[in-house]
Amino acid sequence: MSIEYLQLDVFSETPGGGNPLGVVLRADDWDGAAMQRFAAWTGLVETTFVLAPTEPSASYRLRIFTPRREIPFAGHPTVGSAHAVLECGLALPREGLLIQQCAAGLLPIRVDAKDSRLFVQAPRASVLPPPPPLLADVDGLLEGMPRGALPPAFVEGGRRWWIAEIGDEAALRSWQPDHAAIAALAHASDSLGLCVFARVPDAPYQLVVRAFPAGVGIVEDPASGAANGLIAAWLAEAEPDGPLARGYRVSQGREIGHDATIDIHIEADREVWVGGRTHTIVAGRLRWPRG
16 A cells, blocks of 8 residues: 655755655554664655644644654754645644644644745753863864854754854855764764854845754755754843844755755744745655555
């Protein structure tokens, strides 16, 4: 028997610029091993599996896999899967919200039908005390780069990332980091890796972001919802009265042939919403052993 499958482009104004995602619908009779095998076969950054919810308030349940392992939360799989659920009629918004049940809990997703954008409320973030030896490793990774206003931070919220600000967009876009050193940092700190950003004046976006999730075997991510949520939380905490404290637009992925657009909304209570547009690229059916 076959099962519905969508391949999507997430966080892109036009098809082809964002982060690819595979979504398997009605996957309740798949076991975890079959999900992992299929995610490895697709080779996508993440593949998700939509299931019936077990919580009464949830619209659906989601499991998220990289080619190597299952993860509790990621931004672009969440936003893209919500798009798939709506497109295929598996759930309807209630008062403008879907509720996603996943390993990170119950996450609200705001449906902006007028602007064709979906926003996930990112898990609440906290800034962790950075171990001094690892902080020195981050400084070593950034040696020779112009530094921004904020110091590097170690932030957790659904995922763990090291975050660093670079003082110049051009320097950030042309940077050739030491990927082996980022992988060592990720494994030593049980994090995804390093995410760097630069502020941009007088452009259609206010931040440019690059993310290197070597902790899950990815060299560079074209569009990182969870990482951008943590950057937003760090900015809101460090600069509560700053020009970015209520939100901004992000450009990501141009260095690897993409052109993602991610919108950040930050509420007065510092809750962060991460969103953008999703496009369906492939809609078909799978033949795959489920268990």
